[in-house]
Amino acid sequence: MLNNKLNGLLISVSLLALLSACGQAKMQGTGTGDQTTKPQVQTNASEPNQPVKSPVQDKMKQTSIKVYFGDENGEKLVEQETVVSYKEEDEKYSSSLAALSKAPDSKRIALLKGITIKSAVLKNQQLTVDISIAPEARMGAGGEDLLLQAMKKTMFQFSEIQSLEILVDGKVVDSLMGHMELSHPIKRD
Template sequence: MNKKWTYAGISALLLLVIAGCGDKPAAAPADNAGQDSTTVVNGAGSTAKSTNGGSEDAIATATAQPTAEPATPSPAATEQPTAPDKKSLNISVYFTDPQQMELVPAKADISYANDVEKYSEAYKALQSSTNPDQIPLWGKIELKSLKFADGQITMDIHKPDEAQLGAGGEAFAISALAETLFQFKEVKSIEVLVDGEKVESLMGHVDLEHPMTRENSGL
């Protein structure tokens, strides 16, 4: 009888232990069990996660492209100003003979674009001659500047010592200048300055009028 109670107690204890084991909760499955998780690093360095229920989609990796520099426009070509058309003119110029006895007329061709250039070129024609019988009287005298306004030519000259002439040569020089420049009808007067100054005499022998006109030049 005692053995039966002993076996019965042991059986009841075993049932309680088995029952306790049957109530133990099963381990929870992982949150992502059965799912395919793919981690991709994009071109900017961040991480992207793709979950697609077991099917795997390809994820393109963005590659940073260099920024193209804007093209620098080429500078526009600068148009060169068109040179004005020049006119040609055959004029009279005046020299002296080798003995400085008289004025000797001659002809010269000049080209010019305006009045100032016309008178400057006429003066240059007075300074040289290819004829040995025609001696220039202004060859060594530098024309520093020439202006023309209101019918008057204003010319500034520089006379070096080697350009000095005697009384006869000085008189011929002034006459040669007047004859040459007064052939242009628009010229009413000529003001001659020496290094920017009005002088009484060009070379110390003959009075120099300020300004010279056709009347006081005997033309």
């Protein structure tokens, strides 16, 4: 019995060290890569004087969705309507997730801040999201739970998504930050 507990603890510590190392390696390489199709996010708190649209903005599609942030104490989710913009239909999901990384005000916590969305691909009603987690983006158990809830609630607004597979740096992991068990895939309730 003690041997099993010791083995479980050793595996957990090893996994946590591995996840921490993966996030640090990604941070060194963030200066490279194609950043030409960065998702645009616009909240309802927009200014009355809107700029003239450029031809590129005219080709952008927009979808109104609900996004979720942590409250100022990090204890519960706070819902907010927002509009996400994207060029291609398959960019809709990464744009929606990117909206979770920018809090509209200081009373809300952006749960995806410091988390890079590498890809979000829908295939056979399953959205596979590959992320990279910077060391400073790691949270405690409560924050990790809110992050998972926010991702699920945001993505399951789209009726075409029946399950959500979350990868970290292309790998299936047991937990995003070492606190909450991660189902593979997460199914719509």
